[in-house]
Amino acid sequence: MRIGLLTEGGYPYVNGDAGLWCDRLVRGLGHHEFDVYAFSRSEVQEDGGWVPLPPQVGRVRTAPLWTTEDDGVVYGRRARRRFAEHYGELAAVLCTSDPGPASDSAVPGAGPGTEGTTPAPAEADRFTGALYGLAELARDEGGLAAALRSETAVRALERACRAPRVLPAAREARVSDLLAVAAHLHEALRPLSLDWYEEDGLGAVDLCHAASGGTAALPGLLAGHFFDVPLLVTEYGVRLRTHYLTRPDSSSAVRSLLAAFHGRLTAETYRRAAFLTPGNTHARRWQERCGADRAKVRTVHPGVDAAPFAEAGESPERADPRTLVWTGRVEPAKDLVSLLHAFAGIRAAEPGTRLRIIGGPAGPEGAAYLEHCRALAARLFPDGTGHPHAADAGPVSFEELGGPELTGPADAYAAGAVTVLSSVVEGFPTGLVEAMLAGRATVSTDVGAVVEVIGGTGLVVPPRDPQALAQACVSLLRDPERRVRLGAAARARALELFTVEQNVAAFHDLYLEVVARTPVRRVRLSDAGDPLPFAAPVEAHLPGHWAGLAPHRPRRTTPAWARATQERGPSPSRPTPSPTRAVTHPVPDATPVPATEAAR
Incomplete structure (x- = not known):
């Protein structure tokens, strides 16, 4: 099985969250093949390098979330109209209905500003339509970062906040609030501009496993949207709760709009995920109050290596x-x-x-x-x-x-x-x-x-x-x-x-269950539109690199803001890669080496 492991600020970086858990998972499932798709949080984290990677990691692709460079993509008139339509719809949804998962008294540990109910189906459809519309625009035009920082985006937010029947907090938004929200949405939606969503990228994996919710799960949503790749989401700390409890010094307008965005993104993640795996009952309660289907939730406790304590x-x-x-x-x-x-x-x-x-x-x-x-x-x-x-x-x-x-x-x-x-x-x-x-x-x-x-x-x-x-x-x-x-x-x-063994065995069983429930993908069509049942040979699904088994689709140019990561070099032990393939790191075969404690 080929698994796309999605991380944010964690594995494979030495200084990262949940790095030790991911490393033990990958090493414990040596009979599977892993492709790691990682977001970094800072230049310091990138300069710290990676933990030693085992042979089952086929490649690593990285992108920074902390840079402010644009992708340099210039839209034509039609593309600008598409962007204004989808971004305006996204802003309108954030301003017109309350996204909170439940009342303060019902949600364990919730802070002020989390009141509300689970999004109505119609509002959820509007949000997902706008989100995937922006993703398709980015895929067609080669990027979205410049548009997200444009005056068009700020104007769309302003129109949405000044429209009739919006939330009181949104109506009170000032120019500084609109700029703060636009900057945050620019950072949160940067993954839409990546060239990871290709047939030889996330389209080639059998399963996406997000090591956390939020930004890390967004590539998994797009892989499901474009290629029907199933998604499994692990949350040892519920990201939505973190968003609710941060930014205490921001205005009520900023908190309301950002809570609306992250609440709806979380609802869509929970809806599309095949399984959700919280690390404990406390996190499970949060997920269920945030709209998770109880039938999809499987508690998987983090594993600890028992040998040093024997x-x-x-x-x-x-x-x-x-x-x-x-x-x-x-x-x-x-x-x-x-x-x-x-x-x-x-x-x-x-x-x-x-x-x-x-x-x-x-x-x-x-x-x-x-x-x-x-x-x-x-x-x-x-x-x-x-x-x-x-x-x-x-x-x-x-x-x-x-x-x-x-x-x-x-x-x-x-x-x-x-x-x-x-x-x-x-x-x-x-x-x-x-x-x-x-x-x-x-x-x-x-x-x-x-x-x-x-x-x-x-x-x-x-x-x-x-x-x-x-x-x-x-x-x-x-x-x-x-x-x-x-x-x-x-x-x-x-x-x-x-123990680690219990944790790894639980995820192995979940991987098999997810793939067993997933319909057969990669159906090839002839020029006349008829199915070609043997166009993708069986060995295309085995670990390894098999040439000529799938039709080639030209890859979009890697965004400039993603190239910056590669040009600085991801690890002192690796040669500087070519800037034209700056987000892809081929991983050579190596003898497995235990991860250092710094990976925690």
Whole structure:
């Protein structure tokens, strides 16, 4: 089977989201062939290069979403009229009806501005007609980027906002708001201008697998529109929810119009997808409230490599029975302040207890938060704290992985008898699964998918409640037999539900089910219009490069804004490709090399 893996800001880049999951999926399905279609988010990400790619990756095609260059395509009169018609229709739909998935009270974690109902069928048809009309225009004319940045686009938005019976927020849009919305739509619709939608591109794959919703799924929608290629969408974090909870400083007009666009794009993605695979029940509820058909949804938990945690999991007695461990990226959402206040209560009840905070800061905000936590710990525990070496530390130590004592996450969990998670926001808690694989008893806050992951194998307390957190930790510190029982049960649960093997097997089964349900494609016609049943030989569907098996269609010129990626070079280990094929990277055969942890 040939699979088109669609990513945004992730695989195959070293510094990317969900890169490790994608790499394990590709390596675990070595009997399939993968073509990777990747969007990059920044020049820094591109300069960081790629993870080592296994032989089953046939090629990689990339395009940046962060550049502002136009494609240089000049439209004639007819093309300008087509663009104004389709873009104007798109703008009118965004201004005339509320796209939100549900009320605030019905959607878990929704913020202000998400009120509304699932789009009506007529409005959904208008949106999809405009979207695919723009895609066909881009395909016919060679690009769309210049038109999306033109005055015509801004004028169309202005007319839509000034039309009768529009939403109040849209009617209040100022010129600066219109320019902001037009710029965002330009970025979101840039994938329409790519030359990926050809017979030898996404038209040649058997299945598109989008590693997230939103922009990453848009090429899959177009592959389905032009070639009837089925689409599978994986969302470990629902992208629509992210759009609702961002841009808090924007005007109500900008938030309303962009929420309308992303809400309708999500609705179309969910409608066209053969299957949706959320990573947990929390994400599944969001998808269903955003219009996903429940019959299409299959929960597939992220997989964690169990091998590094085997030694710690099989020898729980080696852990220090009076040490608590917190590990992860240091940032405000982890609420280490509540953890430190809770530890003050733990220390009062059990004076010999120590807390090891293991992890580095997540960006400048995380670095500032780490310094704040160090200062708080120094005030709460003046008898000594914060030394980088655990042996010399006081009650609280702040450490990072990578030293001789803490070479990896397994060493961090093995350092203590109880692992603590104190977050106020959490998606799928991968660190909690690692602690379970290490056979550790856990105390966690009830956020995200924590309860779903823990089951009955750990203690769960409300977030931002230091007293409850302290009481739960003290109860485990005082009961070693209970710690052992919970740790063993947690390890058994994690090995059954959350390993890489379980994840890969689930996607393998879904791939087969999707293709089995998909009608036969690539029907060739003679000059008279009659079907030619044997025009595409059977071997055309086998992994490999078979010449002369499909009629050649001239490829459109690669857009200039996509060429910029290739000219800078995607990876230090690869030669600079020709600018005329700047979005295609042939991948040579190579011995599989495990991805680095930086791929996370």
